Each structure stands twice: as structure tokens, then as C-alpha cells.
Amino acid sequence: MKEKSMDRKRGRVTLPSESNFLEETKEMLDRLGADALRDSDGTKLDAATKALDAKIYETYFVSRGHNEFAKEHMEECQQLYLMSKRALATADQVELSFMDGYYDEQVAPDYVHDVKRWWEVIDRTADQVVLAEDWDVRQEENQVVVRNAVPFHEYTVSFLVYAVWDPTQMYNHITNDWGDVPHDIPFDVRYANSDTFAKEYLKQWLIDNPNVDVVRFTTFFYHFTLVFNSEAKEKFVDWFGYGATVSVKALEEFEAEYGYALRPEDIVDNGYYNSTFRVPTKPYLDYMDFIQRFVAEKAAELVKLVHDAGREAMMFLGDNWIGTEPYGPYFEQIGLDAVVGSVGGSVGCGVTLRLISEIPHVKYTEGRFLPYFFPTAFYEGNDPSIEAQVNWLRSRRAIMRKPVDRIGYGGYLSLAYKFPKFIDYIAGVADEFRLLYDNIGGSRPYAGIRVGILNCWGKLRSWQTFMVAHALWYKQIYSYLGVLECLSGAAVDVSFISFEDLTEETLDSLDVIINVGDAETAFSGGRRWGEEEIVSAVRAWVYSGGGFVGIGEPSAYEKGGRFFQLAEIMGVDKELGFTLSTDKYFKTQMEQHFITEDRTEAFDFGESMKNVYALDQDTEIIEYSDNEVHIASHAYGKGRGVYIAGLPYSFENTRLLMRSLYYAAGKEQEWERWNVTNMYCEVNVYPEKNKYAILNNSGEAQKTWFYDGDGAKEELTLNGGEILWREM
């Protein structure tokens, strides 16, 4: 790494440590210039380590890990609504063995509260609630018996359970074979005893742990929805799910406040459990808001205790983070000093970096980088520095746009210590990070285009679109998540807007709106595109000069003879079979176009989109193959629309997207400003600091033409991974 020869500095780096590793820890603090130490899953810092000249973070669990309390207050145990499997009625009575498929060490039916009030039996074939008088519960068999059933209808019961085992501890417990280690029982601070306990325990803990500088909350109260099957394997995982926030008390308080009662179905939602892919309903949005306000209020009380004790409060973005959404309206009230989260994963290094680095209302953010110091990567014969480099180069793009304030690692330091090449590499990373952090110095880089990502979630789910389990690959998401990964390190300003944000003020702050996703999902927008005000607002804005880039099934909602409600903007619609009788004459790909001008590789639309066709001769067909359009553009008043069939992350597609944005915004003439011709390279400009940087995002040397702010060009060669810093 180039910067190695520079003066080394210290700071902005956190390392894990462990007991009986003092001298090596000191050495590593020095090698990496690290200034903070933390514990991890399975490690503890001993007193000598805590006494080192470094900030000490310690993991803190609020609502689990206190079974001495929880067992005494099982009535305050956390709850979930679950939906049973479907049972087919073959006669007029049908039995629902509702625990079938669930893990009885994780969840236990709630027979404490009145099942007739809190449970709901639904005829899923008729889509109707079964009268309470037509069913009963056989507790000893965990069965619901439905009478007066309609033969060959399918029935489910939505039932309340107690969540008697924290799912993260459960996962670690089972994976690591912890035997008779007690099962952590999560309790609910909505109840008075739990609330008091949580605060009192923290107070005492702060007294008992004077050497901890940073309380690393992991996290607060409610775990994202994570339910196991009867073989103790993951059955349902939604990193955004509110499933575990439910309780009878919460439902009662909701009704008192909102004036209407939630039904179990408002939570269970056909078994979809309000996945973030669902266009959210009003009751669900109300419920989220209700939970967020409660969580913010309660979390703020704990943070205050930490501050009163003279320490910092850091939140780990994960586990029990539901209700703390950092981009939500109540996050500021929590008063946290810092948020730390995991960077990387198979589908989005840049995305997860920005997800953390953009978090507002904290003093600092910290990204925990891969690989985790676990035997999965650190085994004999493997070179973990390879994974580290891939992750770093992809994350670094995003850091150049908006750095986290700190980087860190997790796991067993003693393990990583045995891999000197790796240590060398991350020592270089630490130096490079500090250098670029200093160079950027809190300034915002130049952006050629201001982009708004439009979906049902808007700001709340900034950099969190299309995720299911945190940063894992899913066939149905990678072609769309790629858009965000491309943008995460590109010279554009990115904001996330919801359909409620289509105001003049917001629209005025944008050059291009991107709408991306599958039909009927919250990300393309589903039925929201049936609302005339929404459609008109976007049309009016594009017509007056805005740019619209649609990817996948943008604005899809079959109505009034169109599937894409913005078909006239993009110049394409999708054939559902209803317009096969209409001749489609427009099939000729343009010989060249700004968007694909420098494309040399074959196109990769990922899962792509079938049956998209051009509306008329004014559609610019930029890619046509297999009897369908995959890239197109169309003028619309003073503005333009662009359609792309899918955009998995790659260097090539980043370039394609950037050109699409410039074209949609009508700024092609600005393309050769602060730009490079080689797609493996990128330019970031920091006007406030009078600096700019040319990055080589690849591991190999690259030759490129570079255009400065006036369009003057210069040929450059960069080493693999090099950042060339220059004064303006």
C-alpha cells in the first residue's frame, strides 16, 4: 500500500482483544495505530487489558442475559404473533396443529391471555375471519379445532407465543454447542418490572465496570424477527421485522392511543409478516411509529444513565435494534454517541458502509470490517488478506463519499495474530483510512448528479432497500441492490425518498429519481402508483426537466391500459399478454448511444426483465435482444426517462448507471468533468479542501484518461488499489 511510507498516525481504529493476550495486544495497538479495544462474542477483556492506553468498549445486553430476573417474571417475557401452517378442511371440522414447524424451545403458546380475544382463525381461501364461536383450543395438544369449516378451504390460526429464548443467543448456543449454558429469556421493558430492572441493572453495572469507556449496546429491546423451525434451523428471518415487539400490553396501549385495535392479521399479514417488500398498510405504519416512539424514549433513559456515569453510549446496528431505526424520526432523541455496524457481506460492501456512515445525530460511526477473526477465514493454508482486500477496495469507494469515523475488527485477535501478511495488510488499511479521513476532513465531495431513490420506505430505510437478512445474497434482490452498490461509491448525492416526499421542495433538490424493484413490492411501489397525485407529481417534475431512471418493474401497477404507470416517460411498457394484439414495430437497437458508448463487455442485467417493449418511434432503444428491450430512453417534455432491465453490481454496470443518470438529467455535456475513461477508476473531488483523489478500485494497475473540472484531459497510470491524491 502506497501510504505505508508516510508518517504513521494513531487513532480511528478499534481492535478486539481477549484475556491473557496483553503483550501481543500492545504490539497490535502499535502496529495498527489502534486506539480502542473491544470484547467480542466469546471473548472478555481482562483487567490488565482494560488498563491499557486505549478506549475500552464492552458489549452490553439490555433485555437478555438476565435470567435471574426473567425467570421470576415470565409474564413479562417477550412475545410474537405466529401464523400456523395451512390446514386443509376435508370435512366440516379441521384441526390446526399450530406449533407444527416451530421450535418449542424458542416459543411457547400464550395461554395466559384470552385466546378468543388475541388469536385469530382465518379461512385463507375465502379470506375471512372465522367466528370465535366456531373454534376452540385444545391446550394439551396445541391444537385449534375449527367447526363449521368449508370443505377444501385452507385455514390458519394466528396465535400469540412467548419468546422464551433470545434468537441470537440461541443461534450461537446451537452453532457452538454450548450444552447446558442457560437459554437467555428476553423480557419486555414495556412492563414495569422489566423496565425498572433494566435501568437498575445498568446503573449498578456502570458502577461495577469503571474501566469501560464505551457501553456497546447489543442492542436495546426488541430483536428483528428471527424464528426457528422444529429442527432448530432458521425458519423466518427479517432484519427489519417488528414481530418480536408485540405484546398484549403493547396492543392495548396502541388501541388506547390510536383509537382502533390492531388485528393479529395486521402483524401476521398472510404469513408475509409485513416484510419490507410489502407495500406497508396504514395500521402497520401506525404500529411501527408507536414502537419507534416507545423504543426511543426507553433507550434514551438508558443512554442518559450511561452519560450520567461519564461514559459513551454506542449502539450495535443489529440484533435487538427494532424501533431504533437510525434514519427514523425518533433516533435523535435516543442521544447516542455512536453507532457501530458490520460492513460487507456478499451483496453490498459500499451499501453497508454508507448505511452506517450516513447515520445522523451521533458523534461518530464505526464500521466493523471483514473478515471477522474467526476460524472460518483464519485457517491454515488460507490467506485472509485476499478477502480483506476485496472488501476494503469495495468499501473504500463508499468511504470516499462519506467516511465512517472509525474502522474496526472483531473476533479473536490471537487468531489473526498468526497471519502476519494479513496484519500487514490491515495495518496498511488503517493508515490509508486515517489518511483519507484526514484529507476528506468532514467535507462533502463534489457530486455530478443528485439522485433520489423513490420507494415506499424513503429515508427510514436509507441504504437498506432490498435487504432480507443483513447483506445476504438472494436471487430476487441482487439485480436491484446492485443499483445502490454502484451508487455507494459514485460521485453522486444520494437521498432516499418516499411517496410522501414528492413535494416541490424535495423534487427541486434532485436531478434524477430512481425507482427500482419488482412489481407490487414496496421498492417499486405497487399500489401507490395507482394514486393519481403520485403519478402526476412525478410526470410534472420530469416534464419540467427532471430525469427518471426505472429499473426492473418501475412504477408497475396495471391500470388504465398501462402496466408501467410511467410508461410514457421511459418509452417502454411490459407486455402482460393483454396487448399482444397490438403490433410492436419498434425493435431496432440504436447503433450508438451515450449510455452505452464505452461499453465493451456483454451486458449483464442479472435476473433481467422479460417482455418489455418500446411504445413508439420516439423511444430510443439502447439494447434489444431476445425479442425484448433491456435499455431504453425517451424524452418527456424537457426531461427524460431511462429504463434498465436490471443492474447487478459490477464496474461495467456502475458506469452504465452513471451514464444513465447523466443522460436522464440531460447533463451529457458534463460527463467529461471530474471523470475518468477507465471504468475501474473513479474520481472524488473535495472542493472545501482543495483536494481531489483518483482511485483505482481494482487490484491491478490501470491506465486512464482523467478529465479535470474544466474538461482538460491527462493520461494517468495507477497501481493496483492506488489512490492518487492531488491539490486542486
Next chain:
Amino acid sequence: MKEKSMDRKRGRVTLPSESNFLEETKEMLDRLGADALRDSDGTKLDAATKALDAKIYETYFVSRGHNEFAKEHMEECQQLYLMSKRALATADQVELSFMDGYYDEQVAPDYVHDVKRWWEVIDRTADQVVLAEDWDVRQEENQVVVRNAVPFHEYTVSFLVYAVWDPTQMYNHITNDWGDVPHDIPFDVRYANSDTFAKEYLKQWLIDNPNVDVVRFTTFFYHFTLVFNSEAKEKFVDWFGYGATVSVKALEEFEAEYGYALRPEDIVDNGYYNSTFRVPTKPYLDYMDFIQRFVAEKAAELVKLVHDAGREAMMFLGDNWIGTEPYGPYFEQIGLDAVVGSVGGSVGCGVTLRLISEIPHVKYTEGRFLPYFFPTAFYEGNDPSIEAQVNWLRSRRAIMRKPVDRIGYGGYLSLAYKFPKFIDYIAGVADEFRLLYDNIGGSRPYAGIRVGILNCWGKLRSWQTFMVAHALWYKQIYSYLGVLECLSGAAVDVSFISFEDLTEETLDSLDVIINVGDAETAFSGGRRWGEEEIVSAVRAWVYSGGGFVGIGEPSAYEKGGRFFQLAEIMGVDKELGFTLSTDKYFKTQMEQHFITEDRTEAFDFGESMKNVYALDQDTEIIEYSDNEVHIASHAYGKGRGVYIAGLPYSFENTRLLMRSLYYAAGKEQEWERWNVTNMYCEVNVYPEKNKYAILNNSGEAQKTWFYDGDGAKEELTLNGGEILWREM
């Protein structure tokens, strides 16, 4: 061809002829054993030809080709409802140039009738009708001006036109550059003068043409919807479309009879014009019935005139055939002697053969085979016998199941005459056809399985599913139409049932129900699957032992947590994004399965279907690739479901479908009865005739094991195209 050495017979074959071709015509009648002669587009039979020892067919146009009448009665000209292009309002007034994109030599706006009553302006963005007081027509500019428009809404006007040029004549006129040949003006027999004229003219024509034996109606009154664009190219084509049946008088009579008025939108239907892919609405079904009854009544009057003159009445299945649907409830009343139709086309030789051969209530059916004797196939250097062989071998499969009563050809006989190899080939075809017709002798062959194709159209559209323009290839249909092409020559009984046919009686007559098509189309069924009675009826039937084969998006209708409403039957559903949070563990393809046991080629699912997943461990995953299921099966009570992602026509896929049907029906043990092991071969058994035939459907020699009715096997070799006839 094997049968050439046999005794030649005469009959069952129609040839085209033309003027001044007498001796060659005689020779050809003899060579092919033809017993009928016809005229064609562009040819006439002279008196000497008509005097030959052959039945004489002559083309007869009822409602066009009589401009001397039509011009005097332009108020009885046929009409259409058309939808204008969408116009974007950018202010509170918007102009709709409604003729934009239409061909003014084909259609002319109807300013005779009150536009405020008969036209409809629709705000397609709000999906609302605009008040009549808010718009006016500027006749001189063919414009509608909408006031009080909502900016950035899109508007259309549905307007009535007179159809002043018959679209088939128009197509021939333009294609063949007929210059100043007058444009045939179609008139509407719903009006008194036209009705009288049609009958009187026919009466006189029958007197004037004593040598015509068969009046070949081409066809009766209303052309399928065929509209041209402003460049006189095809703009909209729907072989099933009722567009041209509309008139003010029809709409008034409909209202009087049904007690409600149709809106223009009931015809225009968002610009989809009630494509057969649309799940039909009640008003549209009412309207079709209304037209069918009228057409049957009026056509019967003409047929009676033909019969009274001692001639036969034959209908050409095409052109002005709307309302005559041969599988409809009123067809029998027309009293026709015969139907002739075109066999072949790029997507379905067998399908189009069965479409004709299964027509009930006529004395005989006739298939017109390809190639047509036109210069497109008969040019120097081309061997038209190649196309003839492909078509014949594919059609022959279907003939073996249910023969047409006659075969024929069309075009210029003088042209074909110059290709002796071709003449030799079709002479052999004629002999083979007569032989197999005699052998089959009106008996129904053995069927291993009774199949019902379930869709919104049922019997009415027997062998006509998925068609847009007659038998043309469309990307969106070939993967589904292949199912019918496979079945057309397979040893199964095929019926077409609608959702209204799910009665005990109909279901008892079936072994397997097939549901095939894209979501929301009339062929998969769309919203009909939201009806609990329909879902329950199919479930109950399968549960009691029936078989269900779903292809594409069968039973698709998102409701109650499922996309495929019969997911539990097939063991699969399609991921729309809402259940990504639910872990999908079932991904392992079975090592072997009855359905794919003898598959050697790679699978071909055509357009295939994405994101289909197995529900649980009971799903038999038969093909899994690219992270999705393409073939699966599942037990359901005593019955079974099978899912297939798509099934374009091929020998391999015919086999796959047949195995799927046997498996779904639980009849695997009957597979080795009256069957062969070589997929290029098929067996047809005629118990009433004590005969069976083993076909080689390929052009090359094939070796195969043959299983007789007791399962005894025997190895056979068949020459290319051979049919081996045997006594039982």
C-alpha cells in the same frame, strides 16, 4: 411414401385451379385423385373447368364486394370503436387528435350519431370518465378538446368510426398493388337494407352460377378485429376480436334486450379491446352472446337459400367469422354442410388441424394445407416439398387422433405444376390421407388419459387458446401453445372446460386437468382463482384422486398468502418478494423420477418461469436449476399435482407432458401399454376397427420398443415418416 405402391383411390382432396389451365387441371385431378376444385384469391375458374368431373367450390363474400349497394347505403356501413392515443394534459385543457395513428382510408369518424352519447373521454390516470360537458369535438380537425383537465393526467377518447374498407381486401390490395381497384366497403346486415340485399343477391347469384356445387362463404358478416396504422400497416390484430361487430343499432338493441347499456369502455377495454388473454367481463360475455345469436340467425337464412338451391354451404374459418364460433352454442343453428380452414403455421400444425377436425354439427371438415401455391414458396431453387413434409408429419399426428374429412390446397395450380417433386410428394400425401382415413373410419382411438384444459373460455375456444393472429409465433405464447401442440397428436382425449364447467359430471369425465398460462390472463384464469367455489371444486376433485398439471403460472392470483391458489396441490408457489424472509430449504432435485425417466436431452422450458420454489419436504423436485424449481410434483389426498415451468412444442416435451399426465393421474403402471420407447414414434389404437398404427413422426428411420395393450414388448424399426398399420 410407403403407400404409393398401393391401389390408388379417388376423393377427399380439393385442388385450386384457374382459367386457361384445363388439361393440366385434369392431369392433376388424376395424379392426386382429387374430386373438388376451387378458386382462390386472384384466380377464377372458367366454364370449361367448372364442367369437369369434380365438385366446384366458389368463394362467396356476403358483406363486402358489393360497392354498388354499399355506396348507396353508407349509413349501414360497418363500425368500430377505437381508442385514441393517450394525450398528456400539461395544463387544464388538452387536445386529443384521435385519428392520429389510424389509417383514414380504412376508418372514418362517425359524426352522424351523437358523439356525446356514443363517445367516451376517459382520464386514464384517474381511471374516470370525463363529463360530456367537459369536452367537445372539432370535426374539421378530428380533435376532442377536453376542458377542466387535471395536469399530468393522460386522456383518451373512445370513438365510433365507420369501417370504410374491408381489412382483408385492403391487405391484399396494398400487398399486391391493385391500384384503382375499388375499396370494398363492408356493410352491416343488422340494418334492413343490407339484410335484404345480402339475401336477394345470394338468391340471384345461385341462379346465375348453376355450376357451383359448394358455396364457400368467406365468411359471413363481421371481420375479426384488424385495424391499420397511418402508414397502412397492421396496427391491431385479434383473430377473436369483436371490434367490427359494433354499431349504434347493435348497441341499442343490446340495451333493449339486456336492460343495461354497454359503455364504449366495455368494447375498448383500456385499449386491450377484450383480447382473448383478458379475463372476460360479464358485459363482454353478454355482448358476445348477443352477437353470436344474431350471426347464427342471419347466417342460417343464407345457408337455407343455398340449400334451397340444391347446393352445399361451406364456411371458411377466418376473415368475417366473428359470431360463428364453431364450438359455440349457436353454431349448429347455422346449418352448414362444411367448414374449411388453414392447417399449419409457425406455432401449431396439430393444433390448427384439430381446431378444424373437431368441429361439430357439419357433414365434413376440410383442412387447407401448406405451402400455399404462391411465389413465396414456389420460386426457382426452392424445394417446397420440404415445407410440405414438415407440415404433413406434424399435422398427421393430429389426423390420427381425429381426421379432417378432406384435405386441400390453395393458390396457383399452374405454379405448383412446375415443381414435379412437390407434386409427387403431395400425391403421396393424398394417398396416405385416404388410407388412414379409411382405416380410422370415423372411430375414436384409444386414449390413455382424459384431459381437460381449464381456462376462462372453455369449449368455445377449443384448440384456439393463446392465439393472437391465427397460428403466428409470439414470444409470450409458444411456451404454452406447445402444450396443445403436444396433445394434438397424443393418445389422450382432450376437452376444453371453463370455470363454469367444474361440475361433478364434467369432472367425473376427466383424469387430469391442465391449467396453463401467464398470471392474470384468461388462460391461467386470473381473478377467477379468487373465487372460493372454483378453488374448492378443483381441490376436492384432486383430493379424491384427480390429477392437476399446472404450467407457467397456473391458478395464479395473489390472495391469502399464496400466489398459486393451488400451491398445495403442486407443491410449489412463486416468490413475488413477499416471502423472501421465509427460509426455502427444499432445493434438491430427485435423482430420478417417472416424469423425467427417459429424458436424455437438456430441458427446454421455453420462456420458462422464474422464482418458483418448493413448499415443503413432500414436494418432489424433479428439475431444479438456477435457484428455482422447473418441474415438481406433489401428492394431494388420493390425487397428484404436477408443475412445469413452460412447455414449447418438441418431441422431447411431448414425452415429458405425457409422462406428467400419467403421473398426475396415478397411472404410471399403464405407461407401458400401447406405447413406444422412442419419443419420435407414437401409437394409435382403433379398437372399433381392430387396428392400430405405429407412427414414425420424424423424417429419419427409428428403432423403438413397442408395448401392446397387454404390455408385451417388441422391437421395431420404422422408416422415416412411416406408419405401420396392424390388425389387433
